[in-house]
Amino acid sequence: MSQALFSEPQTPLDESVRQQLIREFEQLLPAESVLKDDADLLPYESDGLAVYRQKPPIVVLPETTEQVQRILTICNEHKVPVVARGAGTGLSGGALPLVNGIVLGMAKFNQIIDIDEQARTAIVQPGVRNLAISEAASDYDLYYAPDPSSQIACTIGGNVAENSGGVHCLKYGLTVHNVLQVKAVTIDGELITFGGTAPDCPGYDLLGLLHGSEGMLAVTVEITVKLLPKPTSTKLLMAAFDSVQKAGDAVASIIGSGIIPAGLEMMDKPAIIAAEAFAKCGYPTDAEALFLCELDGSEEEVEAQLKSVEALIKDNDVTTLHIAADETERMLLWKGRKSAFPAVGRLSPDYYCIDGTIPRRHLSTVLQRMNEWSNDYGLRIANVFHAGDGNLHPLILFDANIEGELERTEELGGKILELCVEVGGTITGEHGVGMEKINQMCVQFGSDEITQFHAVKNAFDPDALLNPGKAIPTLNRCAEFGALHVHHGELPHPELERF
Amino acid sequence: MDSADQIKQQVAQAFGDKSPLAISGGGSKNFLGVRADVAELSTAGHHGITSYEPSELVITAKAGTTLTELRATLAEHRQMLPFEPPAFSDSATIGGTIACGLSGPARPYIGAARDFVLGCTIISGRAQQLVFGGQVMKNVAGYDVTRLMTGAMGTLGVLLDVSMKVLPVAETEVTFVQQLNVDHAITTMQSLAGKSLPVTASAYHHGQLYYRLAGSPAAIKAAAAQLGGDATDDNEFWYELREHKLDFFNQSDMPLWRLSLPALVPELAFESKSATLYDWAGTQRWIFSNADASLIREMASKAGGYAQLFRADKDLKKSAGVNHPPAAAIMKLHRNLKREFDPEAILNPGRLYAEL
Numbered sequence: 001m002s003q004a005l006f007s008e009p010q011t012p013l014d015e016s017v018r019q020q021l022i023r024e025f026e027q028l029l030p031a032e033s034v035l036k037d038d039a040d041l042l043p044y045e046s047d048g049l050a051v052y053r054q055k056p057p058i059v060v061l062p063e064t065t066e067q068v069q070r071i072l073t074i075c076n077e078h079k080v081p082v083v084a085r086g087a088g089t090g091l092s093g094g095a096l097p098l099v100n101g102i103v104l105g106m107a108k109f110n111q112i113i114d115i116d117e118q119a120r121t122a123i124v125q126p127g128v129r130n131l132a133i134s135e136a137a138s139d140y141d142l143y144y145a146p147d148p149s150s151q152i153a154c155t156i157g158g159n160v161a162e163n164s165g166g167v168h169c170l171k172y173g174l175t176v177h178n179v180l181q182v183k184a185v186t187i188d189g190e191l192i193t194f195g196g197t198a199p200d201c202p203g204y205d206l207l208g209l210l211h212g213s214e215g216m217l218a219v220t221v222e223i224t225v226k227l228l229p230k231p232t233s234t235k236l237l238m239a240a241f242d243s244v245q246k247a248g249d250a251v252a253s254i255i256g257s258g259i260i261p262a263g264l265e266m267m268d269k270p271a272i273i274a275a276e277a278f279a280k281c282g283y284p285t286d287a288e289a290l291f292l293c294e295l296d297g298s299e300e301e302v303e304a305q306l307k308s309v310e311a312l313i314k315d316n317d318v319t320t321l322h323i324a325a326d327e328t329e330r331m332l333l334w335k336g337r338k339s340a341f342p343a344v345g346r347l348s349p350d351y352y353c354i355d356g357t358i359p360r361r362h363l364s365t366v367l368q369r370m371n372e373w374s375n376d377y378g379l380r381i382a383n384v385f386h387a388g389d390g391n392l393h394p395l396i397l398f399d400a401n402i403e404g405e406l407e408r409t410e411e412l413g414g415k416i417l418e419l420c421v422e423v424g425g426t427i428t429g430e431h432g433v434g435m436e437k438i439n440q441m442c443v444q445f446g447s448d449e450i451t452q453f454h455a456v457k458n459a460f461d462p463d464a465l466l467n468p469g470k471a472i473p474t475l476n477r478c479a480e481f482g483a484l485h486v487h488h489g490e491l492p493h494p495e496l497e498r499f
Numbered sequence: 500m501d502s503a504d505q506i507k508q509q510v511a512q513a514f515g516d517k518s519p520l521a522i523s524g525g526g527s528k529n530f531l532g533v534r535a536d537v538a539e540l541s542t543a544g545h546h547g548i549t550s551y552e553p554s555e556l557v558i559t560a561k562a563g564t565t566l567t568e569l570r571a572t573l574a575e576h577r578q579m580l581p582f583e584p585p586a587f588s589d590s591a592t593i594g595g596t597i598a599c600g601l602s603g604p605a606r607p608y609i610g611a612a613r614d615f616v617l618g619c620t621i622i623s624g625r626a627q628q629l630v631f632g633g634q635v636m637k638n639v640a641g642y643d644v645t646r647l648m649t650g651a652m653g654t655l656g657v658l659l660d661v662s663m664k665v666l667p668v669a670e671t672e673v674t675f676v677q678q679l680n681v682d683h684a685i686t687t688m689q690s691l692a693g694k695s696l697p698v699t700a701s702a703y704h705h706g707q708l709y710y711r712l713a714g715s716p717a718a719i720k721a722a723a724a725q726l727g728g729d730a731t732d733d734n735e736f737w738y739e740l741r742e743h744k745l746d747f748f749n750q751s752d753m754p755l756w757r758l759s760l761p762a763l764v765p766e767l768a769f770e771s772k773s774a775t776l777y778d779w780a781g782t783q784r785w786i787f788s789n790a791d792a793s794l795i796r797e798m799a800s801k802a803g804g805y806a807q808l809f810r811a812d813k814d815l816k817k818s819a820g821v822n823h824p825p826a827a828a829i830m831k832l833h834r835n836l837k838r839e840f841d842p843e844a845i846l847n848p849g850r851l852y853a854e855l
């Protein structure tokens with residue numbers, strides 16, 4: 001099915017080119033690091049968005065920077081596309097292979113090179129798992145703040161490519177706010193250092209530009225991250241409400257009062273019920289909405305904030321308010337939220353995770369509309385929500401074995417994303433565009449912006465060999481999708497045929 | 500024709516004629532970088548706050564809006580621009596602020612200009628009006644062009660409006676002072692943020708270490724007990740530092756250098772002979788020096804940082820270059836991006852680097 005999803009029809013890699021590439025790679029890498037047989041290639045067919053699959057013609061697994069430089073040089077000479085891959089937990093098909101290109105697996109770059117306790121930085125290879133950084137830094141009472149729910153598996157290289165967030169990014173920022181320097185190789189094989197450990201690297205913010213660029217500008221080979229001191233005190237409140245509106249109002253009043261919680265995560269009724277059934281964490285299942293609010297810092301700061309937050313929540317008609325008594329209960333309450341995906345997964349053969357961001361004030365309107373569509377489509381939706389920053393994750397429950405249900409799910413997902421744009425938000429807060437949201441890019445951006453995005457890629461990768469066809473749609477594709485948004489009443493590119 | 504269309508038309512004209520423009524907001528940072536002697540494009544007439552939602556921590560303003568107006572509006576809701584940008588004049592605009600990308604004393608603790616930009620509208624060098632990013636805090640749709648514009652000194656596009664994340668003003672702020680020698684001060688400043696305490700600024704000058712705590716009174720009291728130093732009621736110090744109004748900044752006609760260095764770099768050889776002020780926990784250093792520019796740059800590079808010729812006469816700025824020259828591969832990417840955004844090189848030519 002994936003064929004139909006690509007911007008442009010793809011011609012599979014010519015067998016003689018494939019054989020030639022394998023020979024060149026085998027001169028460079030040990031034989032076991034060049035995968036070419038179906039059985040070995042199978043695990044690389046998809047990323048975390050498993051409904052899209054494509055068997056790659058070759059997978060290479062380098063372990064040194066020089067090897068990455070050589071591989072890219074070889075691919076550049078043959079004009080063969082390259083899809084970089086971390087752990088493959090991406091949820092938008094960013095690491096989905098191409099029929100005409102190789103997969104460059106970065107899993108062997110798994111070393112933590114240095115932790116500087118005094119400077120509070122860590123130098124790591126891109127294949128290091130997100131959580132492994134905090135585990136290693138823990139000896140010094142330091143940690144790496146961005147904590148995607150996938151942190152036991154996803155790699156820091158993937159985090160940079162997606163600019164990943166986590167439940168604590170409201171206070172501590174996204175990946176881009178916590179990375180100081182990236183060493184990356186461009187398609188011509190050149191190793192370049194972006195950013196640095198001194199503040200305000202002069203010139204254009206190319207380090208910022210690499211974040212969220214989905215492997216389309218360069219391949220990351222080394223990352224220097226900032227580490228933070230562990231907070232001395234952490235408190236978690238759970239607050240339940242009889243309407244989403246009231247929960248939303250309570251969130252707004254906390255933030256409006258001048259407190260930035262470390263985490264602020266909301267769930268709607270279907271998500272609460274699923275999480276409670278899965279984790280038995282003590283969520284009130286009769287609530288319409290619930291949020292977890294975490295406060296951290298020094299003992300005194302947390303004490304003061306806790307008092308204010310409690311009062312604000314009580315002012316908003318809370319039905320249950322509970323403060324985790326100890327660390328065990330705090331972890332248990334988080335477990336419910338963090339396992340919301342698998343919990344929902346148990347209710348249904350398949351589920352589809354959406355990732356839009358909205359200005360928070362539109363939350364109840366958006367949820368209301370989703371409820372109506374859920375009825376129209378006959379598909380259940382559970383919502384988990386990074387409430388502090390408006391990042392919504394509706395999970396649509398479906399059964400891929402029922403004819404046409406996946407297609408209807410994708411259609412519903414697309415509508416939800418378009419609604420996010422309509423209320424002033426965006427089609428992706430943290431999972432990236434990849435292959436999945438390529439059509440909705442045509443809704444969010446006009447043809448001039450899309451053309452400018454291609455121009456940015458052109459500045460780095462003139463032959464479009466790094467992860468081509470992902471993240472930025474062609475104008476042809478937008479015309480086909482029928483969603484080019486029209487500037488000043490003129491249709492862009494009137495010369496293009498419309499379908 | 501509205502003010503945005505006027506700007507767009509002026510860029511279109513310049514694009515057609517291949518005649519360069521010098522962009523200005525309030526002119527407060529005309530001294531920064533090498534300004535080309537060409538026709539001026541002013542964004543001052545394009546002003547006003549277009550949306551502000553305090554409970555969402557987001558504000559959007561047209562490029563010509565003054566920092567004074569923005570700060571006043573935010574203050575009504577006890578919020579602020581967290582990166583504490585210097586204004587250097589009441590005329591300073593938000594467009595110029597983001598284009599210059601400068602940040603104030605809170606930078607190492609709270610973040611830089613680039614950390615708080617969410618979205619922007621620009622007029623590119625092809626006179627196209629383009630919208631990137633948005634008004635939400637998490638957004639990974641398309642490349643992050645908004646960050647690319649931050650600090651680009653207007654060489655990639657004319658900013659028309661900017662959306663930013665804002666933060667609440669702390670309940671209380673207290674400044675503390677301590678007498679220390681320079682080596683000790685550099686390590687102390689670095690260690691201040693190594694504990695989970697609400698430090699939001701630190702600087703060192705004339706044998707005195709200054710640091711700022713922000714938060715609830717109880718938290719400040721407890722932190723101060725751990726960190727030491729004497730409380731002062733002088734929070735003005737940070738304002739004067741940010742705005743270069745401290746006596747330090749008026750003492751000399753020598754060129755003023757701004758060094759950015761990694762954490763814990765000890766006093767450099769030429770610093771001991773020059774007037775030096777340490778900000779940002781010692782990672783930003785203001786130095787009056789007549790030393791040879793290439794020597795200063797070499798020392799900064801060796802220490803892993805950069806040297807910017809912040810204030811100097813035009814001849815020196817032209818001969819020495821204002822910004823620390825990047826590696827060749829980075830410069831090539833700069834040229835490529837410049838070509839893609841401003842193919843006729845009409846926007847602020849030479850302002851950032853002579854060849855852009």
Ligand SMILES: Cc1cc2nc3c(=O)[nH]c(=O)nc-3n(C[C@H](O)[C@H](O)[C@H](O)COP(=O)(O)OP(=O)(O)OC[C@H]3O[C@@H](n4cnc5c(N)ncnc54)[C@H](O)[C@@H]3O)c2cc1C
Nearest residue numbers: 086087088089090094149155157158159161164165215220
């Ligand atoms: C259960 C679950 C929960 C999740 N929760 C979150 C969450 O809370 N927040 C969040 O933001 N995301 C979340 N994700 C999504 C995903 O984990 C992140 O996007 C993660 O950053 C992907 O890392 P990865 O190593 O798996 O990258 P991959 O999936 O392998 O690749 C992702 C992208 O990065 C590129 N890439 C990978 N490595 C490199 C490199 N070295 N150089 C250049 N490009 C590279 C790839 O080409 C691809 O475009 C979740 C996923 C799952 C399955």
